[in-house]
Amino acid sequence: MNTTQMPAIITASNVVKHYNQTYALAGVGLDIGLGESLAIMGPSGSGKTTLLHCLAGIIRPDEGSIRLLPTDRSAAADITGLKESGRTALRREVFGFVFQQGLLLPELSAEDNVALAAMLAGMNRTEATKHARAWLQRLGLGEHLTKRIGQLSGGQAQRVAIARSQVTQPVVTFADEPTGALDSRTSSEVLSELLASTTGRGSTLVVVTHDENVAARCSRVVRLADGRIVSDSAAQYATNNG
Template identity: 60%
Template sequence: MNDPILLAHSLTKTYGTTRALAGVDVAVQRGESLAIMGASGSGKTTLLHVLAGIVAPDTGSVMFTPASGIRLDVATMSETQRSRLRRERFGFVFQQGLLIPELTAIENVALALMINGTRRAEATAQAAAWLHSLGLAGMEDRRIGELSGGQAQRVAIARAQVTGAELIFADEPTGALDSQTSTEVMDALLWSTTSQGRTLVVVTHDQQVAARCSRVLRMRDGVIVPTEVAA
């Protein structure tokens, strides 16, 4: 726990006249599940995007230390380097999944491997194994529109995990789901991440989702605020 997988310092990000991040420091411990909460416009999604290398901060650093121990500063990478990092080292689950509707469940998951150079047969086998482990056996050949919302999110979780990503980012992964399905999706997300020694960072507005994570950060006006202030 003394060696964070992500260590961000003095992050700032401005969009026009809006300061989305105003000097944020955060450490994400290896193997933890971290929930980031806050009202709309608080900066929580911007923080996730900066930590994940989706966007670069205006100032500050984001140090990623993979299991190999070779520390990387995500904030200073080029867009090409960040894209490769996201593709090979990070996994993502978004509210709507962002799955390709023309592809089947197994094709959506296998594609994440094939983009990185894995042969189709091997990628398909690994995709099938992940879908089976997440309770989707027999649904491999269904297109996304033929799945329920919860099933589609489990496909997205499988896609995020199939590459062996050490760090999973989830942005409102249960936001479009009812309470029962939300619980099932969080079960799948936590089982496939922290239960396997991986790390999860999740942005959520749902108190029940946050309560299931090992730690919660609350944001307001682009900064992290103490729990007693945020409450």
């Protein structure tokens, strides 16, 4: 276990989520560190994606609390207490997202997909395009700026998704099976770029994965079963940082 103390960025306490009589999460408590890469693992139906969605403010838990702690780049927020408009703003301006299929807009170019995310977060078109181009070039896609998503390989499309997630410099990036549709070599390359783009600049990565190779490259692994945490290679966190 890593015993190095680091500041927490998200704290979750007694988080419960149920659908009818089935509990997807049954009292989860978790502190997530700033600059940490956290893998969430478990069998199908264990609550992995539900937990990620609650942490990210995509869905609201039925019980418990989730808080974003303050940093020099973001204010404190009671994620569970925010109205939908507040959670939407948080997702646009503070959090980044990468999904298995990317969820990119196929009718737009790679550059426009990334620039759109920046504009939704408040950048003007010129600034958004500048930042989009810089991120795509950083990820080795400088020759593919004007290509539509369907003209790219799976690995290239996921690099566009990473660029889109990072163009706003998020404090926390949430990734749900980001390498699940890729072959092993491309998966390794994309994961390297995702880690470099997030924890490599001091922000946090939370990734749901079924791939032990992905989990092994994260600094911490939490395993779920039946909506509960059954193991956690946790570090120690300071939660009184503001």
